[in-house]
Each structure stands twice: as structure tokens, then as C-alpha cells.
Amino acid sequence: MNDAATQSLTLENVSIRLAGHELLQVNTRIAPGEVISVMGPSGSGKSTLLAFVAGFLDSAFDARGEVRLGKQDLLALPAEQRGIGLLFQDPLLFPHLSVAGNLRFGLPRHVPDKHRQVAQALEQVGLAGFEHRDPATLSGGQQARVALMRLLLSQPRAVLLDEPFSKLDTTLRQEMRALVFGQLHEAGLPTLLVTHDEADAAAAGGPIIALG
Structure with a gap:
């Protein structure tokens, strides 16, 4: 930290x-x-x-x-x-990006090994293997988890x-x-x-x- x-x-x-x-x-x-x-x-x-x-x-x-x-x-x-990190009523995930793409968007440019960071973040919230999923195919709870991890990855x-x-x-x-x-x-x-x-x-x- x-x-x-x-x-x-x-x-x-x-x-x-x-x-x-x-x-x-x-x-x-x-x-x-x-x-x-x-x-x-x-x-x-x-x-x-x-x-x-x-x-x-x-x-x-x-x-x-x-x-x-x-x-x-x-x-x-x-x-x-x-x-300042913001979390709203709606997850506000980018529809044109995959789950991994949404998470990578939150990562600062200087962070090394973004693939590993994304994989660890998804595993942390029970979404291991969801990297290539379309956000539209996720449940409301899953979308909320992705939004939370995108927020945290933005440091x-x-x-x-x-x-x-x-x-x-x-x-x-x-x-x-x-x-x-x-x-x-x-x-x-x-x-x-x-x-x-x-x-x-x-x-x-x-x-x-x-x-x-």
C-alpha cells in the first residue's frame, strides 16, 4: 500500500x-x-x-x-x-470493452504486468477466468464486482x-x-x-x- x-x-x-x-x-x-x-x-x-x-x-x-x-x-x-475513486448506483462498465479491458482501463500506465494484476483482481472477487467476458453477459452482482475492482486497481x-x-x-x-x-x-x-x-x-x- x-x-x-x-x-x-x-x-x-x-x-x-x-x-x-x-x-x-x-x-x-x-x-x-x-x-x-x-x-x-x-x-x-x-x-x-x-x-x-x-x-x-x-x-x-x-x-x-x-x-x-x-x-x-x-x-x-x-x-x-x-x-478520488467513485462508485455509483450503476456499474458504468464500458460496453465496448471486455471485463479485462474494463479493469485494465483502471490501471495506471506505470503498473507492470497488467495481465497478472487483472487476473488477481478477478480471482479476489470470485470471477476468475472472466477476462474475455462481455460485461453485458454478467449479472448485476458480477458487474458491481468488476466496477469495484476497476476502482481499486486505479489506486x-x-x-x-x-x-x-x-x-x-x-x-x-x-x-x-x-x-x-x-x-x-x-x-x-x-x-x-x-x-x-x-x-x-x-x-x-x-x-x-x-x-x-
Whole structure:
């Protein structure tokens, strides 16, 4: 594990307003391997907060405060240089690439022996031998596993989760919670989870920030 992956993600005096109305105020520090959950009704600013941290907040919003990873000011960096990994409701796999192609897309250019890295990642989530499969032929759970491993192979320094389990059935949701939170904890990645589901927050095991 590289040192960058073991730094805390800090949101200090973060305030986001829209048309003069304050949506949220957040002060929190997310330790390496910790998952902090953000909960609140629709329109309370949950996904807006993730967009601010990730670097793609719409200019219609007025956002202030500090976002740091370790001592580095993330707001001074463009989105692609922040080292933030994102996992959404949909796996968002590239339909024109094989499973292996999707995973290789996540790998940094300097990583040696990409074939072995991909094979190990698939084996880790019970998908050994799936390299040449078309993502369209995978089940929802299998697609979610590929999306998770693509995220981890990209070597993020922190992770944002936007309702990643909401479209899975109950049994699969429990399975994916255990897999995702286990992998992120093992990788030592500070993680911010947005969810409507109290069971998601309970499974994450960290503090909960209630909005709105």
C-alpha cells in the first residue's frame, strides 16, 4: 500500500449554497480505512457534497471551505488529479470493452504486468477466468464486482460512494456491502458514503452525518 492511500480526508468548514439557500455545512475527518455515511432526504445536498469533493460541482452552486487529503489541498487540483475513486448506483462498465479491458482501463500506465494484476483482481472477487467476458453477459452482482475492482486497481487515495447498493436485491446488497467495505478497509482508503438506506450506514460502521 502506498503512503498516499493511508492519509485522512478532511472536510473543514464546508458550506454549499444554491440561490442564496444553504444546503449543508460539514466538518469531518475521515481516517484511513474509515467509512463516514452522509444521510438525508432527496434535495438535502448529499450528491452535491460528493461532486464538490470530486471536483465536478456545477458552477450554479456556491461552495466554500477546505478539502484536504493529508496536507494536500484538493480544491487546488483539477478533478483528474485529485486521486478520488467513485462508485455509483450503476456499474458504468464500458460496453465496448471486455471485463479485462474494463479493469485494465483502471490501471495506471506505470503498473507492470497488467495481465497478472487483472487476473488477481478477478480471482479476489470470485470471477476468475472472466477476462474475455462481455460485461453485458454478467449479472448485476458480477458487474458491481468488476466496477469495484476497476476502482481499486486505479489506486485511488480516497473513495466516494454514491448509493452504490441501491439497485441490488436484498441478498446481493448485503453481500456487496461486506465486499466493498471490507476491500476499502483493507486498502486503508478514507471513504465518504452517500445513502438513503440506514442498513448501508450500519454496515459501513462509521459515523453518520445527517443532512436536512
